Amino acid sequence: xxxxxxxxxxxxxxxxxxxxxxxxxxxxxxxxxxxxxxxxxxxxxxxxxxxxxxxxxxxxxxxxxxxxxxxxxxxxxxxxxxxxxxxxxxxxxxxxxxxxxxxxxxxxxxxxxxxxxxxxxxxxxxxxxxxxxxxxxxxxxxxxxxxxxxxxxxxxxxxxxxxxxxxxxxxxxxxxxxxxxxxxxxxxxxxxxxxxxxxxxxxxxxxxxxxxxxxxxxxxxxxxxxxxxxxxxxxxxxxxxxxxxxxxxxxxxxxxxxxxxxxxxxxxxxxx
Ligand SMILES: [Fe+2]
Numbered sequence: 001x002x003x004x005x006x007x008x009x010x011x012x013x014x015x016x017x018x019x020x021x022x023x024x025x026x027x028x029x030x031x032x033x034x035x036x037x038x039x040x041x042x043x044x045x046x047x048x049x050x051x052x053x054x055x056x057x058x059x060x061x062x063x064x065x066x067x068x069x070x071x072x073x074x075x076x077x078x079x080x081x082x083x084x085x086x087x088x089x090x091x092x093x094x095x096x097x098x099x100x101x102x103x104x105x106x107x108x109x110x111x112x113x114x115x116x117x118x119x120x121x122x123x124x125x126x127x128x129x130x131x132x133x134x135x136x137x138x139x140x141x142x143x144x145x146x147x148x149x150x151x152x153x154x155x156x157x158x159x160x161x162x163x164x165x166x167x168x169x170x171x172x173x174x175x176x177x178x179x180x181x182x183x184x185x186x187x188x189x190x191x192x193x194x195x196x197x198x199x200x201x202x203x204x205x206x207x208x209x210x211x212x213x214x215x216x217x218x219x220x221x222x223x224x225x226x227x228x229x230x231x232x233x234x235x236x237x238x239x240x241x242x243x244x245x246x247x248x249x250x251x252x253x254x255x256x257x258x259x260x261x262x263x264x265x266x267x268x269x270x271x272x
Contacts, residue, residue: 008032008059008094008204008244011266015060016249019256020050024057026256030263032059034246037095038066041086051090061094061204061246062087063173066108069132069142070101070115070125080135087136094203096141096173099125099161112145117153117160126168141203143173146181146210146219157182158196171203176232177219177248181210184217190232199240207233207266208248222251224262234269245270 010031015023017039023029033054040051054060066079087095100112115121129140144161153160165172174197176190183190207230209223225247233245247263 008061009242010244011263011270012059012061012204012244012246013259013263014063014246014248014250015054016253017047018253019259020047020054022256023054024050026260028260029058030247030260032061032244034061034063034248036065037062037083037086038064041082055090060090060092061096062092063143064095064097066102067097067132068101068103068108069097069128069140070099070113070121071103072101072124073103073106075128075131075135077135080132084136087138093138094141095136095138096143096171096203098143098145099164100145100147112147114145114147114149114151115160116151117155117157119155119163121153122160122163122167125164129168129170139169139171141171141173143175143206144178145175146178146185148185148216150186156196158193162196162198165198165201170201172197172199172201173204173206174199174202174236175206175208176236177206177208177210177225177229180229180232181217181219191235194232194236194239199236202236202240202243204244204246205233205236205240206246206248208250220251221248225266230265230269233266234272237270237272242270 012032013030015033015035098112102109102112133140179190179193207225208221209225210217211220211223
């Protein structure tokens with residue numbers, strides 16, 4: 001159960017070490033922050049204390065990197081237990097992950113790979129989602145990823161995502177930049193893709209910047225968000241109603257003030 005004071009709304013920002021110390025001294029701030037638990041779980045000293053102080057003032061959401069929910073490997077129970085105590089300690093209710101796999105045969109691949117868009121994958125991953133939810137005592141929220149080769153399977157991606165959410169009961173973290181990137185690289189209409197998704201499942205939205213290399217767009221999270229992604233965000237919000245939006249920036253991280261300006265731009269889009 002999410003406590004009322006911790007409900008996220010408006011525009012949040014992905015918290016990075018490079019500006020974590022500035023968050024508490026700044027006059028302006030995003031409404032909430034998202035953290036990658038893997039980056040903070042084992043940290044002590046300055047970073048732990050800073051995170052505790054940030055948590056006293058802001059709602060936090062966790063966005064994981066290494067769950068590998070789509071892998072045929074069994075779930076790493078030790079990791080999940082460690083994660084649960086971190087979520088409990090910081091009173092974090094929302095934990096999101098990616099619809100992907102990032103480990104195989106016990107080895108971590110350090111990237112997110114798409115799942116086959118098949119009924120078999122829907123059933124297999126749904127069973128794993130329930131296992132994870134039982135240990136964490138929280139509902140899982142799952143994000144559509146960007147990918148650079150079309151995985152096998154007769155289903156369309158939107159059809160696969162809808163079936164997975166339906167079968168598992170998980171929520172959707174809709175990354176509109178990932179929809180845009182995939183639409184360019186795989187040649188489809190991003191607006192039609194959004195319209196076909198079950199938008200009643202959206203818990204929150206991601207936006208990020210990408211970079212173009214010739215005909216390929218790469219989801220680098222290393223540049224400001226662009227107008228075409230803003231347009232897709234507006235289109236999505238017109239259909240979902242107000243849902244929280246999170247700005248991701250993981251590379252070429254600019255000064256904190258610049259990120260706050262970008263958060264401000266996104267807030268204007270959210271409040272139209
Ligand atoms: Fe994302």
